[in-house]
Amino acid sequence: MALSFQEADGCATIWLFVSAIQNKFVLVNNGSDDAMDDEVILDHHYPNPFSLPTPSLGNLPEIEQVVRNCNNSNNGRDGLAKFILSEDYIKQLIPLVDMAEDMEDLASLHKLCNIMKIFILLNDNSIMELVVRDDLILGSVGALEYDPDFPSHKANHRQWLGKAGRYKEVVRIDDDDIRRKIHTVHRLQYLKDVVLARILDDPTFSVLNSLIFFQQVDILTYIQSNPLFLKELFGIFDAQETNQERKKEAVLFIQQCCAIAKNLQPPGRQTLYSSFLDHGLLSVITFALRHSDTGVRVGATDVLVSMIDHDPSMIRQTIFRQMSEKQTPLTDSLIDLLLVEVDLGVRAQIADTIKVLLDSGIHPEGPKMGGNDFNNPSRRVIVDPQHIEFVKDFYDGSAKKLFQPLIDLKDRGDMNFSIHQVSLFTYLIEILSFFVRQHTHNSKYFVLSENLGDRIAQLLSSPEKYLKLTALKFFRNLIGVQDEFYNQQMMSGRVFETILNLVTETMPRDNLLNSACLEFFDFIRVQQFKSIISHLVESHRAEMKKITYVEMFQNFITRYDDSAGFDSTMEASFLETAGSETPKRSGIGPRRWEAGIKDIDASEEEYFNTSDDEDDIVNKSARSVNGASPLSKPLVDYPSDEENENMEADIAPSSSEGKKLRAGSSKEVEAESALPSPPERLSEKRRREEDEEDELNKLSQSKRRNSSSSNAGNLLRRKKSFSPQSGTVSASKSNKISISLSTAIKTGGEGGGGESGR
CATH class of the missing domain: 1.25.10.10 (Leucine-rich Repeat Variant)
Known part of the structure; x- marks a missing residue:
């Protein structure tokens, strides 16, 4: 009811209905018969939504008016749809089409077209199926041929749908119901796509699609079963x-x-x-x-x-x-x-x-349940x-x-092609670009063996701009792969020179080809392809200096000159031969990077190469003291070798004993305590953190442990002087290691107690 008020006709209809009911109550109060209700409503010109007069050429204007009024409300549409189905009203209207055509009554034909449109736009499934019935379809579309919006034109829907030759049975279908559904689908599709295409609203479109879909499901089910x-x-x-x-x-x-x-x-x-x-x-x-x-x-x-x-x-x-x-x-x-x-x-x-x-x-393979594959960025494939x-x-x-058409370009100098040839080259280049991305190994060998890069580079000189763009797109994909193999191929094939020439040719015109070339070089700048930048500057410096309307090429030259041609950081070429010189890497010791292992730090390597001679230790300690090197904290406080004879006294040393121990320490021990600490490893760090918890014992034994820590450092260095080449260690060192370890174990077991003993 509320939607009826959005138009003037709907408002008038509702007001007439209200007025009629009021007058009815007045007549009832005055003693009139209740049977006069319908007559009262009709006398006040309110259309009855549930009945239509018998169709004829004379009352078509009245039928059209009643149908329009009923179409303005939901109740009217429902009542009109029920009346049409119950009375088979469409079948009564169809004979009027032939009568109006015989009389050349164009006004009546226009009214019939409007009435039929309203019937179809009621969005009732049963009415749709009724319209496309075998005995009604030609008359229904015949009325729709005379559209009042185009009074001087007439459609030919009946001629199209009436041709029996359009239905061809490749294989005989014996099921009459399936044959009827096939015809119904064809007629519904014609209504949707041709007859009602201009006036079709969303609800009607949905109704037609649903009808077509369910009919098609039945047809395909019959075929496949x-x-x-x-x-x-x-x-x-x-x-x-x-x-x-x-x-x-x-x-x-x-x-x-x-x-x-x-x-x-x-x-x-x-x-x-x-x-x-x-x-x-x-x-x-x-x-x-x-x-x-x-x-x-x-x-x-x-x-x-x-x-x-x-x-x-x-x-x-x-x-x-x-x-x-x-x-x-x-x-x-x-x-x-x-x-x-x-x-x-x-x-x-x-x-x-x-x-x-x-x-x-x-x-990618799905993650395994119970594992950590969800957090693994590189899942197995x-x-x-x-x-x-x-x-x-x-x-x-x-x-x-x-790709034979591309291979045949080898000995061709003229790049003028027909439309079909240009189209073929375009699709072949797109397919090859796809293969380069998908088949890394196979495509790489194929492009090299057939020299397809040079063949596609020839197309950059074609007069067809679209073909130039397609070839440029291929090379843009090659550098996008970021494979040094393709970069070397493009440099050897002088592809960059050809693209630079395109920039120079199109420089006065800011067109698509020029922009694509600039984007090509800008990608090189963003990704910092040092080998390509060096090739451009070394081989085409003069051409790049001529391009001044963008700063990119001048930046290439400046960056190359400032970094001395990237000599210090240039990566090895992908296409190195067996006899080429291996790039030098800084560092001491063997080149472990060739096996994928990180180089040892210089200071760490120097520590492991430290000599165990007493003179070298003294000299190094003196240099460390002069250089104000900080005293390193011992990793583990093991007792010295001199304390093995006095283990019981060392468990709880007095202050006087600590003074004697400090006074008796030699200069060599003092020098060794000043040595710089070796690089701290993870296991050693954990042991150091555990020992820091016993601060009370460390305070009472600090002086004694300075001497012990120097001996422990000396022991650690002697352990690391083990030679992997010989696989042996000297007898003196081996004996000292075993004595020190046994002493440390004995000291910790007897005098620690609690956390300190452990």
Whole structure:
């Protein structure tokens, strides 16, 4: 009711209804009969939403007015829909179309068109099915041919739908209900796409789509569940069948089935495609791709693309089976068609199909339950060995045939091509760019062996700007891979020189080609490809100085000059030969980086190379004292060798004993205590942190432990002087190590007690 007030007609209708009810109450109070209710309402010109007058050419204006008024409210629409279905009102209106045409009554035809539009736009499923019924469809669309919005034009819907030749049965369908549904779907689609396309609103569009969908589900269910039908359908492509026209119609029928299957749920599509493949769909596609009729080739590619969009692995498995049976794989048929196809739409679909079929097939493996794989950024990937073998076979045979047009450019000087040649080169370059990203190893060898980089570089001199952009996009993808192999190939093929020339040629014009070239060099700047920048400055400094309207090229030169050509930090080339000089690396000792191990720090290496001679220790300690080197904290406070004889006294030393011990220490011990500490390792750090907890014992034994720590440091250095080459240690050192360790164990066991003893 509230929605009725948004228009003036709805407001007037509601007001008339209210006025009629008020007058009725007045008449009832005056003693009038209750049976006068309907007459009172009609006398006040309120239309009854539940009844319409019998149709005739004379009362069409009245019918149109009543229908319009009922269409303004929800109750009126519901009542009107029920009345139309109960009285079969559309069937009563259809004869008026022929009568008005015979009388050339254009006004009546326009009113019939408006009435039929309102009936259809009521969005009632039953009315929609009634309109497309066999005995009503021609009359319904006949009324819709005379649109009052276009009074001087007449449509020909009846001529289109009335042609019986448009319905072709490739295989006889015995089920009459399925045949009726096929006709219903066709008529509903025609209503949606042609007749009502201009006035169709969202609710009506949804109603039509739902009707079409449910009818199509029933049709496909019948087809895929009828093995006799499928056997007869695919039997048309046997060698015994000589009717080429019937084969063509069979391909188009399969295309329509696959197009309908796009609207189904994935399980329904999977069932249909599997049934088709089991009956030999790929052989049908191979036949259709080689057909002379463009429509048949389009149908085959459409079927193939539909199945690949649903599940590419399903097609790959079928191709693997073809290869195992020594049959010509589907990819070869696609390549042959791509090279000779003149239809640009078919060529685009074939190029996409080849890329999808040769996708790497690598997908990450899901995380294992109970593990830490969720936090692992580099999860393992599952590689299909069968697909790897398929890709290898492709590069061994089919790849050269696919890219033969590019290989043939080797001895060609003229870069003027036809439209079809330009289109073919464009798709081939896009496919090759995809292969470079997906098949790292195989594509790298193939590009090098066939020298495809130089062939595509030739296309940069073509007069077709779109072809230049496509070739430039290929090289942009190559540097985007960030592989030094491709960088060296581009430098040896003088690709950068050609692109610099493009910048110079297009410099006065700020067009797409110029912007693409600038983005190419800007990517080099952002990613800091030092080898490429050095090549540009060393080989093309003069050309780069001429480009002054952007600062990028001057920055290349300045940066190269300021860093002395990146000599100190330039990384090794990917294409080093066996006899080339290995890049020098700073550091002391063997080059461990070649095995992937980090170099030892210089100070750490010097510590491990320290001599154990007493004179060297004294000299080094003197230098450390003069250089104000801080005293290192001992890692573990082991007692000295001199304390082995007085273990019981050392457990609780007095202050006098501490003084004697300090007075008796030699200069050598003092010098050793001043030595710089070696680099602290993780295990040693943990032991140091545990000993720091016993501060009370350390305070009482601090003086004695200074001497002990110097001996412990001397012991540690002597342990590290073990030679890996000889695999032995001197007898004196070995004896001293064993004595010191036994002394430390004995001291800790007897005098520690609690945490200190442990």
